[in-house]
Amino acid sequence: xxxxxxxxxxxxxxxxxxxxxxxxxxxxxxxxxxxxxxxxxxxxxxxxxxxxxxxxxxxxxxxxxxxxxxxxxxxxxxxxxxxxxxxxxxxxxxxxxxxxxxxxxxxxxxxxxxxxxxxxxxxxxxxxxxxxxxxxxxxxxxxxxxxxxxxxxxxxxxxxxxxxxxxxxxxxxxxxxxxxxxxxxxxxxxxxxxxxxxxxxxxxxxxxx
Amino acid sequence: xxxxxxxxxxxxxxxxxxxxxxxxxxxxxxxxxxxxxxxxxxxxxxxxxxxxxxxxxxxxxxxxxxxxxxxxxxxxxxxxxxxxxxxxxxxxxxxxxxxxxxxxxxxxxxxxxxxxxxxxxxxxxxxxxxxxxxxxxxxxxxxxxxxxxxxxxxxxxxxxxxx
Numbered sequence: 001x002x003x004x005x006x007x008x009x010x011x012x013x014x015x016x017x018x019x020x021x022x023x024x025x026x027x028x029x030x031x032x033x034x035x036x037x038x039x040x041x042x043x044x045x046x047x048x049x050x051x052x053x054x055x056x057x058x059x060x061x062x063x064x065x066x067x068x069x070x071x072x073x074x075x076x077x078x079x080x081x082x083x084x085x086x087x088x089x090x091x092x093x094x095x096x097x098x099x100x101x102x103x104x105x106x107x108x109x110x111x112x113x114x115x116x117x118x119x120x121x122x123x124x125x126x127x128x129x130x131x132x133x134x135x136x137x138x139x140x141x142x143x144x145x146x147x148x149x150x151x152x153x154x155x156x157x158x159x160x161x162x163x164x165x166x167x168x169x170x171x172x173x174x175x176x177x178x179x180x181x182x183x184x185x186x187x188x189x190x191x192x193x194x195x196x197x198x199x200x201x202x203x204x205x206x207x208x209x
Numbered sequence: 210x211x212x213x214x215x216x217x218x219x220x221x222x223x224x225x226x227x228x229x230x231x232x233x234x235x236x237x238x239x240x241x242x243x244x245x246x247x248x249x250x251x252x253x254x255x256x257x258x259x260x261x262x263x264x265x266x267x268x269x270x271x272x273x274x275x276x277x278x279x280x281x282x283x284x285x286x287x288x289x290x291x292x293x294x295x296x297x298x299x300x301x302x303x304x305x306x307x308x309x310x311x312x313x314x315x316x317x318x319x320x321x322x323x324x325x326x327x328x329x330x331x332x333x334x335x336x337x338x339x340x341x342x343x344x345x346x347x348x349x350x351x352x353x354x355x356x357x358x359x360x361x362x363x364x365x366x367x368x369x370x371x372x
Contacts, residue, residue, distance in 0.1 A: 003335060003363055009313045010336040016229040019246075024218045027247045028254055034281045099281045100256045100273030104330065105349025107276045193280050199327045200350060 035111065035189060039118065040094045042185070047087035054080040068140035075136065079129065086121065108197045115190050119182050126178045134167050217257050220266070221250060227270055227337070234321055234329050235278040248282050249274045271339065272347050275330045320369035324362065331355065332362050 019027075031037070054077060061073040097114070099107065142150035153159055221228070228249050236242040252273050260269055321329055327348065334344045341359075345352045 003359070006317060006332075006363070006366065007336050007338070009310075009317045012310045012314050016226065016233070018222070018225055021218055021222065024221055024250065025214070027250045028214065028218075030247050030251065032251050033244060033248055034252065034277065036281065098256055098259065099252050099276050100269070101259070102276075103272065103347055103349035104276055104279060104327070108280050111280055196279060196326060199325055200348060 034099065035115075035186075036094055036097050036099065039114070040091065043087050043090050043094065047084060047091070050080050050083050050087065054084070068144040072133075072137060072140055076133075083125075090118070105197065105200045108193050108200070112190065112193050112197065115186055115193075119186060119190070122178055122182060123175075126174050130171060130174055131167070134170070138163075213257070217254055221253065224267065224270055227267060228274055230333065230337075231271075231274040231278050233318065234333055235326070237322070245278060245282055249277045252277045252281065265343075267337075268339070268343050268347065271334060271337075275347065279326050279330065316370050317366070320366045323369055324365060328358065328362050328365075331358060332366065335359060 057073055057077055057080070061070060061077065064070040064073065093114070097110070101107075102110065138154075142154075145153065154163070228246055231249065232242045232245045236245050253270065256269075256273055260266075264272075321332055324332065331344055331348065334347065335341075339347075341352050341355045345355045348355070350358075
């Protein structure tokens with residue numbers, strides 16, 4: 001069976017119900033279900049959540065007297081501002097992304113980079129920022145209590161055990177939850193895209209690792 | 210804007226067989242297929258303003274339709290029943306008014322659906338008489354690679370259609 005035979009078979013049927021003008025017009029009013037649209041929606045949600053939390057935290061910070069708590073709150077506000085900038089940059093990038101502007105291979109590479117960058121950002125945030133904040137809080141408490149008082153408190157075995165347990169539980173819960181959520185949201189799609197890219201060009205996938 | 214929309218809808222009406230074929234090759238669930246059709250139309254509409262007519266209209270449509278079907282579209286998490294497409298199609302051939310030509314078409318359609326997604330895109334374009342250089346451009350590989358892979362795909366389809 002040659003390609004021409006297959007072409008003859010292929011052209012023998014046009015069995016579909018054509019969409020009329022009204023149906024097509026309705027389709028243009030619908031919402032996209034593309035991966036880019038979903039990413040954009042999630043980034044918008046996160047940005048609004050960060051901005052609202054930031055506004056509330058700012059209002060609370062202004063009522064605080066100078067001290068450790070105020071410094072912690074202010075440093076969280078700085079982190080929130082960095083996050084907001086990141087989200088804004090991501091939204092600009094996603095808005096300019098056109099799914100059909102490139103060939104399938106380049107499109108896959110771009111999508112994989114976009115998704116990988118997004119997932120990496122979250123993983124880094126949770127694996128670096130939380131332990132950092134834990135240590136920062138301890139330092140600020142030490143400043144608040146005075147070095148000798150703090151050393152007295154922290155050198156008690158019970159306090160060490162409580163702090164260690166808290167840090168471990170908090171860290172593992174956060175990283176596990178983030179890993180699970182990201183895998184559920186984008187992991188399968190990312191794996192599928194990597195496999196597709198590998199099918200087109202095995203060397204391209206290696207470059208992206 | 211309204212004029213653009215009208216122009217776009219006329220274009221889609223004229224070439225909707227292409228979108229239907231891509232949807233049929235990538236989704237067998239009717240509801241998901243309809244969602245994919247809408248997604249392709251939306252993506253085409255989004256790119257319509259930047260289409261300057263440098264490429265053939267069908268090449269542009271294939272590029273967007275295939276990109277959407279292959280990597281851009283995420284199915285809703287509805288319970289999709291896994292059906293044996295082959296069995297479903299071949300059962301149709303038992304109906305009295307079903308002809309041999311249609312049976313061959315369904316057999317070919319089934320065979321294409323068994324191929325990996327990239328190969329599916331390549332054979333679809335080849336069957337639609339898209340030249341190899343345009344297939345190479347759409348996928349992002351060399352023409353030589355298209356030629357080699359097309360031979361392999363043809364062999365696979367031949368085997369699948371004979372089973």
